[in-house]
Amino acid sequence: MACQVPEYIPAEIEPRWQRQWEAAGLYHADIDKKRPKFYALTMLPYPSGDLHIGHWYAISPSDARARYKRMNGFNVMFPIGFDAFGLPAENAAIKHNIHPRKWTYANIQKMREQFRSMGTMIDWRREIVSSDEKYYRWTQWFFIQLVKHNLAYQKLSPVDWCPHCNTTLAREQVWGDDRHCERCGTPVIKKDLKQWFFKTTRYADELVNYDGLDWPERVRTLQTNWIGRSEGALVTFKTEAGDALEVFTTRPDTLWGVTFMVLAPEHPLVEKLTTIEQRAEVDQYVLDASRQSDIQRESTEKEKSGIFTGGYAINPVNGEKIPVWISDYVLMTYGTGAIMAVPAHDERDFDFARKFYLPLRIVIQPPGLPELKSEDVTMPLPAFGTMVNSGELSGTPAEQSFRRAVEYVEKIGAGKAATNYRLRDWLISRQRYWGAPIPVVHCPNCGAVTVPEDQLPVRLPDDVEWKPTGESPLKLHPTWRFTTCPQCGKPAERETDTMDTFVCSSWYHLRYLSPDYDKGPFDPQEYDYWMPVDIYTGGIEHANMHLIYTRFFHKALRDMGLTKGNEPMLQLRNQGMVLGEDSEKMSKSRGNVVSPDDLVHTYGADATRAYLMFFARWDMGGPWSSGGIDGVMRWLRRAWSLVLEPGQTGAVNEESVKTLRRKVHQTLRSVSRDFEQFEFNTIISSLMELLNEMAHLKDSVYGSDAWKEAIEIYLQMMAPVVPHIAEELWQRIHKPYSVHTSRWPSVDEKAAADEEITLVVQLNGKVRDRITVPVDISEEEAKTRALKSDIIQKQMEGKEARQIIYVKGRLINIVV
RNA sequence: GCCGGAGUGGCGGAACUGGCAGACGCGCACGACUCAAAAUCGUGUUCCCUCGGGAGUGUGGGUUCGAUUCCCACCUUCGGCACCA
Structure with a gap:
């Protein structure tokens, strides 16, 4: 048979x-x-x-x-x-x-x-x-449009260089504590190079806005942290020589507590501020800082270092003369490369002041404490309390002083509110061969000129020595780089870098x-x-x-x-x-790689697809299991024979028909919902569950319209997941080609509705009994039936029910 | 240090809005079929137990009639950022 x-x-x-x-x-x-x-x-x-x-x-x-x-x-x-x-x-x-x-x-x-x-x-x-x-x-065409709109530019700066990949990297492509190359894992080094950048920072403000986007919170958080928006103020101090020394601060409220300033060693004013007596030490420090790797320099473990320049600046809010130091904890790449130091209220400045015996001034008195003196301060003070030593802000609550301080500096013309971002512009130049050539010609007369659009593409030549030398391979091509300037027609050279593939x-x-x-x-x-x-x-x-x-x-x-x-x-x-099956990342060296070609060969594409959807939450992933895919294969075989093997053609049982249709339409409802919500694993579970039920009921419903409907809906639900077997079975039950263009069935709510439900009966929150009741049972009736239950009667032993909680369609909780 | 995710049986994982913890599958055990095995089918499978029950979702508290779900504190783990002013 x-x-x-x-x-x-x-x-x-x-x-x-x-x-x-x-x-x-x-x-x-x-x-x-x-x-x-x-x-x-x-x-x-x-x-x-x-x-x-x-x-x-x-x-x-x-x-x-x-x-x-x-x-x-x-x-x-x-x-x-x-x-x-x-x-x-x-x-x-x-x-x-x-x-x-x-x-x-x-x-x-x-x-x-x-x-x-x-x-x-x-x-x-x-x-x-x-x-x-x-x-x-068209990648090149976009580059040209970005140049035209002032969103692409060239600049000489210290950039991250991967010595293994022999190219520069964007800041986003440098990962981890050891600042390694995202592709190959090699720690990067710094190089001073003239490179092309896209002005991503122009959109920093807009990029932290996710209005109208249905994106995972996790991604939005990662991006928001990466972009690193902070609100504060730009405040201009003056050096004794009268030069403007601008700082960015997120704490304008502490402006009156500034007791020194710190510049990055690379700051352009260092040279001018340094006095003759300090010159030798400062020069040595600047040199040392330049030799340090970013990892060394940016380590938070390291004790603070720095040197006094001998120069002073004037605090615009109170006219005080304050010493200017340099230190490598101030980064030239963030803000203005200079900070105002408020040791009483900032941990980094506090550490620095401690180390170099610099004074400290409290400007926010913490609430509920006797008046603090600067020598009492053993750690930086918080940002709430009452303003002190802060000119006209003194005596006001600290909560409002951010705004007031900004208004004050704006009034005296010493600064303004400002927002700063951690995000940097996107470095897109790569010193490699296999990429889109940057469509630019460098002309001795006209400078960097973009290639006219009608001359695109700038073709990547095939006859190139692509070995990595640290120089762009295109630079070593005998003829390719020599051309004429599109503007003046004189001999010129092509840009020999290619674009980051992320472009x-x-x-x-x-x-x-x-x-x-x-x-x-x-x-x-x-x-x-x-x-x-x-x-x-x-x-x-x-x-x-x-x-x-x-x-x-x-x-x-x-x-x-x-x-x-x-x-x-x-x-x-x-x-x-x-x-891998060992719960480790798959890699050839670990020998735990699962090959999809082998899986297709052994189990077929359908089983592979279905198992991938079944074995874990899709957004989480997890370890592969070779036994697990056997289970999915079993499911497909059972579905195959469920559809193709005839059942017993006896009398159709009407109760079974109802049960079947209820289960089919309930499954259809949950499968549809799960598809919408990307919950693929429970789609397969539901289909397996329904199959089990259908197999049980088969002989008592075979030959009925309900059975036919169940098979059709089942194949339609299978179709997105396992498209081949669904199509094959769809054809074999003589339905018109193709199951994939058939209309997703709609839930028959009447059929899906439960007639009877199981009510859980709890005693003091613990499940003691379950009773089967009609779905439309009244609250009174449900309570009466629950109290009548043998188990409940026995357990209550004459105790009085203090309270009876009724949750429609779910449970009854008797509190004694 | 800061931000975010995760922690549930032997394993992968379910549990919708605070309401039956462990769906579904793997594995395992027993049974049927078989000379036998595989395959297949059926039954059982959180743990403990004196078979009445008791305990149980990383830990400790809390809110509630009731908590895997909410709140507080913490532990472990993964990822990101990290002297960013």
Whole structure:
């Protein structure tokens, strides 16, 4: 009997359906104004050459949700592409002596096939490859627009250099306590170089505003901390020579407590302030500071060091003459590179004052204490209490003195309220070959001139010695760099640095709209229909890099009139990470890597997709389990035989029909909700649970309309998760092609409603009994029945119920 | 130090708005089928227990009729930032 039913062989059905879907263009997404659009985007993968389990984890649940949205009537675009420029191509090229281009495009070809084996609804007509000329032409075009709008500039400054990658890095790409390169882990060093920057800081204020965004709190916090907005004031002190010495402070209320000032060793006024007597010591200190690495210098463990310059400044609020010191705890890169020191109320200044026996003045008297004298102070004092020693602010509550102090300095013309940010401009120059060339010509007469737009792209030449020497490989090309100035026509040289690949990925979501469009970076008609991105999924590691860059791009483009709205991606969700079975990060050296190709071979794409959705909360991730996927495989086999194996055709039991329909529609309700909320693991659980129930009921409902309905809804619910088996079974029960274009069923609320419910009966908050009652039972009736329960009677033993709590549909709690 | 996430059986994890803790799966045990094994199916599976119950969601308190859920303090762990004025 059972031998009539074919076996479930994923390797037979999966490739067949993949071919059929592709041939039919089932997943083509085109403008259709009759349907609401839905732009589902997943982060652009790097073509490393092998699709790993992390790619599957990122993409297949996103695909399932996109499919769910499509079945719900949305016109869904789900594109993919390749972030194809970047260092690994060059490193592989150096190791294996193969051209980066060849390596990259071979990898892409392999990964396309791997992606196809996943069974996604990717519209391949929209694929982009960021190293294609037709793509990077527009990356260069954007660079030029940014220059035109004063959002890109060149500057000589100390920058982070990775000695392993042989290139500079943006500040966001330097990670951890030891300040290592985000890509290769090598600690970075400082170099003074002239580099190109994008002015991300212009949007700092806007970037900490997430209005209208449904983004995880975690990402918003990371970005907010990274941008590091602080409100305070800029106050101008004067040196004795009359030079303005500006400081940024977040505590203008403590201006009267300033007892010295500290400049960064690199501060331009150090030279002028230093007296003859102090000269030798100051010079030595400046030299020492310049030799220190950032890690040494920025260590908080280190005891404070510093030198008196011999110079003095005048405090504008009280005319006091205060000594000016230099110290490496003041950073030239933040604020103005100079601080006013208030040792009585700031821990760092307090430590410094202690070390060098500098005086301290209390300006905020803590409440409820006898009047404090400066010699009583053993630690910096808090910011609440009453102002003292502070001119006209004395005697007022400290709470208001921030505002009052700012008003005061504004009145006397010594400063103004100001906001400062930790965020720095984005360094985008890279001294590497495999990237988009920066479209600039350096002319001895005209300076840095951008290449005219009609001459784009500035092509990356193939015949280059790409070995890393610390110099840009393009600089070593015999002819490429020599050109003429687009402005004056005289001999000039091309910029030989290439762009950070994060520039390429800052706008790829726009190129998907029209990958072949050649009148601009994207077709405005497509833009108007598809943008903004409705859901963006990817890893959280990009919170402070790609996600800030792409928001910056959108805002800059908006101000150029190219994009609309303030944000490119409305909703963001992050997946976690799949760990090895040993709960460690997967790596070849640990030997705990799970290969998706092997999984597809052994279990099929459907089982792999389903297990990835099942084994952990998607946003958390967790360890892989080889036994776990067996469980999912069992589920698929059971579903297969549930649909295909005939049941007993006897009398249909009406009670069973009701139970079946109730369970089906309740499951439909929870599965729909879980899809909306990205709770993929409970989708699979619910489907497994329903399968168990259906298997139990099968023989008592087989042949009924309810059974037919149950099977159809079951396959439709499976379709987004396990698209191949669902399609195969859908065909085998003779439903019209395709399950993926069928309309998501709607919940029959009547059928889903419970007729009877289980009420929990508690005694003093402890569960003692459960009673089955009609769903519409009255409160009185429920209480009476609960009190009548044998167990309750026995346990109460004549005790009086003091109080009876009734929660409709849930429980009764008897308090004695 | 500051900010954020997490802590639930042997394991991965469920539990919607304060209301049955442990759904679903893995593993394990027992049973059926089999000469046998695998596969499959069925039953059981938080711990303790004198079989009445008792304890239990990192720890200690609190609020409440009732807390995995809310509040306070703390521990562990992961991630980010860190002399940012």
